[in-house]
Structures are given as C-alpha cells and as structure tokens.
Amino acid sequence: MTTTIRGTLHPRFETILTPEAVAFVAALDGAFAGRRAELLQDRRDRARRISAGEKLDFLPETSRIRNDPSWTVAAPGPGLTDRRCELVSPATRKMGVHALRSGAQVWLADLEDATAPAWENVITGQVNLYDAARDQLEYTDEDGETEHGRLNPPTIIMRPRGWHLCEKHIAIDGRPISASLVDFGLYFFHNARTLIDSGAGPYFYLPKIESHAEARLWNDVFVMAQDLLGIPQGTIRATVLIETLTAAFEMDEILYELRDHCSGLNAGRWDYIFSYIRTFAQRGDEFVLPDRDRVTMTTPFMRAYTRLLVATCHKRGAHAIGGPAAVNPTRQDEESRHRAMSQVRAEKEREAAEGFDGSWVAHPAVVDTCLKAYATVLGERTCQRDVNRVSDITARDLLSLDGIQQTISLQGVRTNVTVALRYLAAWVGGTGAVAIEHLMEDAATVEISRAQLWQWVHHRSQLAEGPQVTRELVERVIEEEMTRLTQGQDDVQVARYEAARDILTQVALEEYLPGFFTNYGYVRYLTDRPLRMKGPLNPQDLRQSERVPATAAAGQGAA
Numbered sequence: 001m002t003t004t005i006r007g008t009l010h011p012r013f014e015t016i017l018t019p020e021a022v023a024f025v026a027a028l029d030g031a032f033a034g035r036r037a038e039l040l041q042d043r044r045d046r047a048r049r050i051s052a053g054e055k056l057d058f059l060p061e062t063s064r065i066r067n068d069p070s071w072t073v074a075a076p077g078p079g080l081t082d083r084r085c086e087l088v089s090p091a092t093r094k095m096g097v098h099a100l101r102s103g104a105q106v107w108l109a110d111l112e113d114a115t116a117p118a119w120e121n122v123i124t125g126q127v128n129l130y131d132a133a134r135d136q137l138e139y140t141d142e143d144g145e146t147e148h149g150r151l152n153p154p155t156i157i158m159r160p161r162g163w164h165l166c167e168k169h170i171a172i173d174g175r176p177i178s179a180s181l182v183d184f185g186l187y188f189f190h191n192a193r194t195l196i197d198s199g200a201g202p203y204f205y206l207p208k209i210e211s212h213a214e215a216r217l218w219n220d221v222f223v224m225a226q227d228l229l230g231i232p233q234g235t236i237r238a239t240v241l242i243e244t245l246t247a248a249f250e251m252d253e254i255l256y257e258l259r260d261h262c263s264g265l266n267a268g269r270w271d272y273i274f275s276y277i278r279t280f281a282q283r284g285d286e287f288v289l290p291d292r293d294r295v296t297m298t299t300p301f302m303r304a305y306t307r308l309l310v311a312t313c314h315k316r317g318a319h320a321i322g323g324p325a326a327v328n329p330t331r332q333d334e335e336s337r338h339r340a341m342s343q344v345r346a347e348k349e350r351e352a353a354e355g356f357d358g359s360w361v362a363h364p365a366v367v368d369t370c371l372k373a374y375a376t377v378l379g380e381r382t383c384q385r386d387v388n389r390v391s392d393i394t395a396r397d398l399l400s401l402d403g404i405q406q407t408i409s410l411q412g413v414r415t416n417v418t419v420a421l422r423y424l425a426a427w428v429g430g431t432g433a434v435a436i437e438h439l440m441e442d443a444a445t446v447e448i449s450r451a452q453l454w455q456w457v458h459h460r461s462q463l464a465e466g467p468q469v470t471r472e473l474v475e476r477v478i479e480e481e482m483t484r485l486t487q488g489q490d491d492v493q494v495a496r497y498e499a500a501r502d503i504l505t506q507v508a509l510e511e512y513l514p515g516f517f518t519n520y521g522y523v524r525y526l527t528d529r530p531l532r533m534k535g536p537l538n539p540q541d542l543r544q545s546e547r548v549p550a551t552a553a554a555g556q557g558a559a
C-alpha cells in the first residue's frame with residue numbers, strides 16, 4: 001500500500017504528517033474504507049426510499065435496546081464532568097488561544113461546520129491542536145503582543161469532518177481517503193497520550209451521523225485506534241451530534257453502539273433543520289418549511305426533538321448538550337450587543353429548564369451569559385444528569401409541522417441568497433465561519449439557506465407577496481445580490497463571489513438536490529490546484545495561501 005501526500009507542505013506540517021502518523025491513518029482507512037462506502041450507499045438508498053414515500057419511524061428491529069432500562073453509557077471522562085459551557089470555534093491559533101482563556105469548560109475545536117476544509121486549514125488546525133494539547137498554544141497579534149492559551153480548564157473536544165467528506169491531499173494507492181479518519185487519526189495519534197497524562201483524554205464530537213450503524217463504525221474505529229497505540233479500551237469519549245432527522249429516531253441505539261466511549265448527545269439544531277428540509281425536499285407541501293428565521297427552538301417539532309434528546313440522555317446517564325444560539329454578539333453597537341446577550345441568556349435559561357446539562361456558545365463574550373443562565377437552574381450543581389424526564393414523544397411529534405406559521409416571503413428568498421453568497425465567498429477564501437447581520441453563519445446554517453431555495457423552487461411555493469418561487473425568480477435575485485455585493489470589490493473578492501454563485505447555482509437550482517454543498521465546493525475550489533476539478537470558471541487566487549508557490553506531491557510514506 002502506498003500513501004502519498006499530495007498537498008503543499010507548509011511550515012510545521014512535517015510535525016503532523018510524520019510517516020508513523022500517516023501510516024496510522026492509512027491503517028484505519030484500510031480497515032474501514034469499505035464499510036464507510038457501504039454506509040454512504042445505505043444513506044443514499046434510504047433517502048431515495050423516503051423521497052418515494054417511506055414512513056420515518058422508530059425502528060422495530062431495535063425496540064429491545066430502546067425498551068431495556070438496564071444499560072447506561074460510560075461515566076464522563078476526566079475533565080468532562082462539568083460541561084455547562086462549551087465554546088466552539090474553528091481550530092485556528094487565535095481563536096484557540098481565546099477559547100482556552102474564555103472561562104468555558106470545553107473548547108470545541110471544530111474541523112467541521114466552522115472550517116472550510118482547505119488542506120492548509122485542516123493541517124494547520126492539527127498543528128494548533130498539537131500545541132494546545134502540550135499547553136504551548138500562543139498567538140502573537142499585529143502589535144507583537146503574545147497571548148498564551150492555558151489548559152485545565154477548558155478540556156479540548158475535537159470535531160472531525162463527517163463521513164461524507166474525503167481528503168484528496170492524502171491518497172492511498174491513488175485514491176482519496178476518508179476526511180473523518182484523517183482528522184480523527186492525526187489528532188488521536190499525536191495527542192492521545194499527552195492528553196491522558198494531562199488529566200483529560202482524547203475526546204471527540206461526531207457530526208452528521210445518520211444511523212446507529214454509523215455510530216457502530218465510529219466505535220470500531222475507536223477500538224482499533226486504542227488497540228494500535230496500546231491505549232486502554234474505553235479511554236476515548238465521544239459526544240454525538242443529533243443533527244439529522246433519521247438519527248433522531250435512533251438516539252438510544254446510537255448511545256448503545258458507543259456505550260463504552262460515549263459521553264453525551266448534542267442538539268445540533270442547524271444541521272437538524274437542514275436535514276429536515278433535505279429529507280423531505282421531494283415530498284408533499286406539508287413538509288415545506290417557511291422562512292428560515294421562523295423555525296426556532298420553540299417550534300413544536302424542534303421542541304419534540306430536544307425533549308426526546310434530554311430524556312434519552314438522562315435515562316442512559318449521558319450529558320445532554322444544547323446547540324449554539326442564533327445570534328452572535330460580534331462587534332456592534334451597544335444596544336444590539338445588549339439585545340444579543342439578552343437573547344442568548346433567554347435561550348440558555350430555557351434550555352437549562354428543559355433539562356440540558358450545558359450548551360454551546362460561538363463567541364467568548366457569551367460564555368459568562370451561558371454559565372449564569374445555567375446557574376439559575378443548576379445552582380451549585382454542574383449538571384442535572386440525575387433528573388429523569390418522561391418522554392412521550394412520538395414519530396408524529398418529530399415530523400409534524402403543525403403550529404408553524406407557514407410564511408414564505410420574497411425577503412426570505414433574498415436573505416437565503418445573500419447569506420449563501422456572502423458565506424460561500426468567504427468559504428472559498430478559506431474561512432468557514434462568519435458573522436453576517438449579527439448572526440453566526442457556518443456550513444450548517446448555509447445548508448439551510450440553499451436547501452430551502454431548492455425546496456421552494458421544486459414545490460413552486462407561493463410567496464406571501466403573490467408570485468410563486470421559480471428558478472427564474474431565484475436567478476434574478478442572485479443577479480441582483482451579486483451586483484450589490486461585488487460593487488467596489490477588488491478582483492480577488494469578485495472571483496470569490498463568482499465561485500460562490502457557481503456553488504449556489506449547483507446546489508440550489510439544479511434538478512437534483514445534492515447531499516451537501518461541501519462535496520462540490522471542496523473538489524471545485526478548496527483543493528490545492530493540481531487536484532482541483534476543472535470547469536469553465538477559473539477564478540484566480542481565491543485563497544490567500546495560494547499566492548505561496550505550490551509544490552504538490554510533497555511527501556511519501558509507506559503503510
């Protein structure tokens with residue numbers, strides 16, 4: 001088996017891409033690539049069946065697991081007992097330092113929704129995590145001031161990319177490798193022992209899982225990884241994001257598969273809304289969601305999902321963690337900032353009252369707000385895992401759109417278009433999370449925007465203003481927004497917007513709804529140039545990093 005590094009070797013990449021680490025990742029990929037491919041095929045088959053009318057329900061074949069009250073998950077790992085506030089950010093050096101100094105219990109270092117998976121970002125993220133695990137993460141700003149991020153607290157949890165993505169810059173016998181295994185494998189190989197010695201451990205968030213079979217695959221990866229490095233079985237802890245509609249029907253089963261390695265479930269609310277749209281995109285009008293801002297955590301089907309999540313977690317001794325708030329108190333005037341903080345406070349208080357044990361925030365300015373909100377319910381306690389909630393949630397509760405105000409407006413179309421264009425222009429430039437109109441936007445929130453456009457066009461949804469949503473209408477809005485957004489911009493920025501328009505058109509207006517915008521966007525715009533998908537559009541210098549002369553095929557390792 002020949003493993004080839006096909007990406008540029010930037011400074012310090014050799015620390016991460018050692019022959020031993022790459023061989024470790026290759027061994028995992030060798031063992032699990034086949035099952036991953038089968039599970040991705042299962043996803044496609046199931047999606048087709050649901051589109052054709054199959055009913056979504058709790059699985060009859062696993063009722064024994066759901067109804068057996070005797071099993072629980074492993075105890076939280078060291079450093080994971082108190083998870084009241086988890087600050088999430090891309091794994092950049094500056095954000096990492098801020099997160100480690102923020103007062104949150106957890107730094108969730110994100111290589112998924114918040115990271116544009118350009119090779120440089122992916123491996124730089126690993127370099128930063130390598131330093132953070134060794135308590136040597138530093139950041140020097142433009143004025144030469146150096147800040148140091150200290151561990152303990154917070155505990156680091158790393159979120160690798162989902163099963164659907166591949167990493168084209170590492171190839172085994174010429175074929176690309178699973179992005180999940182690259183992210184997990186490199187982090188685990190370099191840091192597991194150091195983290196255990198520091199009193200914490202190798203901890204992960206698992207994104208975009210669609211079934212308990214996918215959770216089983218992760219569990220088997222953990223068992224093999226621990227075995228290969230001689231780390232005791234049951235050391236890893238994973239928290240699973242319940243952020244697909246199908247996974248919501250398999251929460252018990254997912255916890256069961258991972259019971260020796262699991263420490264909780266998280267309500268990944270943004271991807272969950274996206275998943276709802278994607279799952280039912282081709283079904284009848286009764287599944288069409290209104291303008292994005294009308295779907296909130298108190299919308300009945302969202303409440304049903306979080307109530308089921310809390311009840312399931314507590315029944316099994318797992319932490320229930322809430323998702324990130326919609327608003328971001330990013331630099332803005334005092335009044336809007338105050339409003340944003342109050343909104344976050346209200347959301348977190350409601351979550352705590354619903355039974356969650358802690359929650360994500362996406363900005364350090366609201367760490368304290370989140371902690372105070374949880375304190376109103378928890379008092380001196382660090383969690384409420386011992387409080388059992390009765391769950392009488394039915395399949396209908398999870399699926400029905402009763403109680404939602406069904407308004408789709410021209411402004412809703414325009415907001416989806418402009419947010420998607422602005423975000424995607426940043427994404428092709430290498431930035432995976434941005435503040436737009438005081439909201440945090442990342443891959444998950446933008447999936448909602450583009451999937452809504454597709455669904456509304458597909459159903460020719462009626463706008464509040466009268467006309468129907470058609471491809472021509474959306475194209476017109478895209479052109480208007482492109483003109484507005486590119487006015488006065490330099491060539492690089494215009495090229496990024498053109499790339500954004502190309503991605504948006506591909507993933508929102510073509511005949512079939514693609515699973516994720518990231519698959520197309522990655523091969524077309526984020527890979528180093530020699531690996532990039534060719535096409536009619538050839539924007540120059542989309543990413544800053546590419547001004548550095550590229551030297552492909554920078555290293556080789558045998559596994």
Ligand SMILES: CC(=O)SCCNC(=O)CCNC(=O)[C@H](O)C(C)(C)COP(=O)(O)OP(=O)(O)OC[C@H]1O[C@@H](n2cnc3c(N)ncnc32)[C@H](O)[C@@H]1OP(=O)(O)O
Pocket residue numbers: 087088089090094095096098099110113114270271324328329330331361362363364433434435439440441442444445
């Ligand atoms: C659906 C999901 O998956 S949610 C989880 C994934 N999403 C994320 O992780 C997004 C995390 N948040 C962010 O990336 C940022 O808050 C953004 C991009 C939304 C806004 O960032 P900015 O525009 O830089 O915000 P702002 O200017 O207010 O930041 C103030 C300071 O806080 C820092 N900061 C902002 N957010 C974070 C964060 N999440 N973690 C650590 N530091 C942060 C900034 O670096 C900045 O530092 P500086 O003052 O030294 O320059």
Ligand SMILES: O=CC(=O)O
Pocket residue numbers: 113241243267268269270271272323324444
């Ligand atoms: O990953 C989190 C989400 O809300 O999506």
Ligand SMILES: [Mg+2]
Pocket residue numbers: 113207208241243268270271444
């Ligand atoms: Mg998500």
